[in-house]
Amino acid sequence: MMEFLEMMLQPLQEVFAKFNAFLPNLLAMLVILAVGILLARVLRTLLLKFLATVGFDSWSDRMGFTTLLRKGDLWMKPAAVLASLVFWLLIIVTLMVGLGALNVATIDNMVAQFFSYLPRMFSAAVILVLGYVVASFISRAVLITAVNGGHHYAKLFAEAVRALLMLMILAMVMEQLQIATNIVLAAFSILFGGIVIALAIAFGVGGIGAARRIIEKEFVDDGTDKTPDDIEHL
Amino acid sequence: MSDFYQTGIITTLHQLGQPSLERLESELLGFSKMRPIALVLPALYSEFEGPAMPGIVQELAKVKYLNEVVLVLDQASEDDFRRVREFMAPIQAPVRIIHNKGKRISEVYETLKRNGLDAGPQGKGRSAWLAYGYVLARGQSDVIALHDCDIVTYSRELLARLCYPIANPNLNYVFCKGYYSRVTNKMNGRVTRLLITPLVRSLQQLVGQHGFLDFIDSFRYTLAGEFSMSTDLARINRIPSDWGLEVGSLAEVYRNYSPRRVCQVDIATTYEHKHQQLSAEDAEKGLMKMSVDICKSIFRTLASDGAVFSEGLFRSLSVTYLRQAEDTLMKYEADAMINGLTFDRHEEAKAVEAFTRAIAVAAQMFVENPMGNPLIPNWNRVSAAIPDIFEMLRLAVDADNK
Numbered sequence: 001m002m003e004f005l006e007m008m009l010q011p012l013q014e015v016f017a018k019f020n021a022f023l024p025n026l027l028a029m030l031v032i033l034a035v036g037i038l039l040a041r042v043l044r045t046l047l048l049k050f051l052a053t054v055g056f057d058s059w060s061d062r063m064g065f066t067t068l069l070r071k072g073d074l075w076m077k078p079a080a081v082l083a084s085l086v087f088w089l090l091i092i093v094t095l096m097v098g099l100g101a102l103n104v105a106t107i108d109n110m111v112a113q114f115f116s117y118l119p120r121m122f123s124a125a126v127i128l129v130l131g132y133v134v135a136s137f138i139s140r141a142v143l144i145t146a147v148n149g150g151h152h153y154a155k156l157f158a159e160a161v162r163a164l165l166m167l168m169i170l171a172m173v174m175e176q177l178q179i180a181t182n183i184v185l186a187a188f189s190i191l192f193g194g195i196v197i198a199l200a201i202a203f204g205v206g207g208i209g210a211a212r213r214i215i216e217k218e219f220v221d222d223g224t225d226k227t228p229d230d231i232e233h234l
Numbered sequence: 235m236s237d238f239y240q241t242g243i244i245t246t247l248h249q250l251g252q253p254s255l256e257r258l259e260s261e262l263l264g265f266s267k268m269r270p271i272a273l274v275l276p277a278l279y280s281e282f283e284g285p286a287m288p289g290i291v292q293e294l295a296k297v298k299y300l301n302e303v304v305l306v307l308d309q310a311s312e313d314d315f316r317r318v319r320e321f322m323a324p325i326q327a328p329v330r331i332i333h334n335k336g337k338r339i340s341e342v343y344e345t346l347k348r349n350g351l352d353a354g355p356q357g358k359g360r361s362a363w364l365a366y367g368y369v370l371a372r373g374q375s376d377v378i379a380l381h382d383c384d385i386v387t388y389s390r391e392l393l394a395r396l397c398y399p400i401a402n403p404n405l406n407y408v409f410c411k412g413y414y415s416r417v418t419n420k421m422n423g424r425v426t427r428l429l430i431t432p433l434v435r436s437l438q439q440l441v442g443q444h445g446f447l448d449f450i451d452s453f454r455y456t457l458a459g460e461f462s463m464s465t466d467l468a469r470i471n472r473i474p475s476d477w478g479l480e481v482g483s484l485a486e487v488y489r490n491y492s493p494r495r496v497c498q499v500d501i502a503t504t505y506e507h508k509h510q511q512l513s514a515e516d517a518e519k520g521l522m523k524m525s526v527d528i529c530k531s532i533f534r535t536l537a538s539d540g541a542v543f544s545e546g547l548f549r550s551l552s553v554t555y556l557r558q559a560e561d562t563l564m565k566y567e568a569d570a571m572i573n574g575l576t577f578d579r580h581e582e583a584k585a586v587e588a589f590t591r592a593i594a595v596a597a598q599m600f601v602e603n604p605m606g607n608p609l610i611p612n613w614n615r616v617s618a619a620i621p622d623i624f625e626m627l628r629l630a631v632d633a634d635n636k
Binding site: 057058061062064066067070071073075076077140 | 337338341344345348349619620621622625626629630633
């Protein structure tokens with residue numbers, strides 16, 4: 001009878017022993033989560049105050065980031081969006097660190113992968129932001145030049161330049177994030193190459209006459225003697 | 235039928251004979267292909283519960299030449315906004331409703347504010363200004379017409395006559411103000427009759443001949459809320475956010491364009507809308523508030539054009555105005571008598587007294603702060619500060635109307 005009871009209790013004792021060993025890790029995780037959430041909240045508040053002081057919202061309005069948010073139907077202040085992003089990033093990091101404290105091999109693996117991916121996410125965000133600024137700047141420069149040049153399709157032209165640049169930047173971002181790298185690269189090459197070839201054919205075919213006139217004017221000697229003009233200004 | 239006398243320095247387009255509405259509308263349909271027309275309607279939700287708005291929508295449903303209708307809805311909840319969308323459904327032209335209290339439009343106002351571009355407090359001025367911005371953002375109309383939403387006697391002839399001078403490419407007008415007689419069984423329009431005209435003529439006596447005073451005096455009904463204009467003008471005109479809206483807008487038109495490009499048109503034989511209380515004892519309410527804001531706007535415009543206002547001039551103005559107003563009152567009494575209209579001389583005299591006080595209050599406010607409330611910046615200025623503002627506004631309104 002005693003043996004039977006021992007047999008029954010042994011697994012329970014083992015579970016209890018494992019739980020005892022696991023309990024400090026669990027507590028560590030809960031403490032890390034609590035501190036992390038608190039820290040994230042404090043950082044969000046501080047960041048909001050800092051962004052308000054440096055006039056981030058106005059800068060964002062002028063640079064076009066606010067419009068970018070509105071296009072995504074986000075109608076919060078840009079500073080609030082950035083602060084929320086930082087907050088949730090910190091929460092995710094906290095969660096990962098907390099899960100790491102559990103000392104479970106599978107989770108440890110996942111956490112390691114996450115932290116090795118983090119720099120890529122950061123560089124992708126930087127590429128996206130800088131790329132958007134540069135694309136907007138170039139697009140506006142093209143618009144101004146085309147308008148001053150008296151082109152009828154100035155706005156369309158500027159928008160096309162912006163769209164092409166954004167396409168290139170998105171491809172770079174996807175490549176950085178290592179999301180379907182081969183497919184993105186192939187799709188981008190086909191699309192971008194296709195557009196360039198289409199433009200080359202369009203301008204090439206459409207501009208045959210103009211090109212011929214320029215070449216004839218520049219390089220072909222028409223054989224006529226150009227007698228110097230007798231009339232002088234002075 | 236009115237006479238054909240041309241008043242002042244702007245063109246007056248009378249209603250002579252019985253012009254055919256069908257001809258007007260068919261011509262407008264043709265013009266609208268070259269100069270698409272947007273109708274702007276600043277409205278409060280309460281106006282949809284009143285007697286005027288059903289009639290206006292019923293009439294607008296028959297109009298074919300409008301390119302778009304932009305209704306700026308104020309003091310409305312999300313449910314009210316939905317009800318208004320259904321209410322406006324019979325209108326043939328695409329209708330966009332700007333929900334002034336919605337979260338997206340509130341955020342647009344917030345964006346303007348943090349960039350130092352205050353659109354002012356809630357009111358018709360701010361609503362009209364925002365609607366112009368949206369029309370400019372869409373870039374699909376060349377003419378903007380605006381009328382109030384409390385016109386009980388509305389007919390689509392009013393709109394056709396209002397749009398015609400600007401929509402017709404053979405006429406070179408950029409701004410057209412509507413006029414009409416405010417007569418029922420008595421004469422209404424006290425502020426125009428007993429304040430603006432006598433005040434402007436008193437100022438002409440004291441300041442001397444002045445372009446702006448001649449310009450203002452040329453309008454038959456300065457405070458008419460109905461006008462049409464080119465979108466270019468909507469881009470460069472600044473708008474007062476207070477009750478000086480009509481006079482202030484005219485001052486901006488005077489500043490930016492030659493009077494030769496401005497006209498007024500007879501748009502209705504009868505016109506009835508909601509009336510304001512005089513509130514003679516309170517300069518912060520009703521017609522008194524309106525009168526003070528109008529006087530301030532006139533003083534400020536003249537001062538910005540080089541006129542010098544001294545304490546002595548203001549003292550003389552009160553007396554000159556009173557004399558002018560009393561003379562005007564007698565003229566209207568005679569006019570009422572011959573037409574068999576009710577004329578309460580005591581009430582009219584009380585209004586004159588109240589307006590005299592309003593002039594004194596406005597003069598004091600002007601002396602204390604000659605700059606006064608800044609006008610709402612024009613859209614050129616706004617887009618210089620926030621290059622994407624038009625796109626943002628378009629996104630906000632389109633998302634609200636999805």
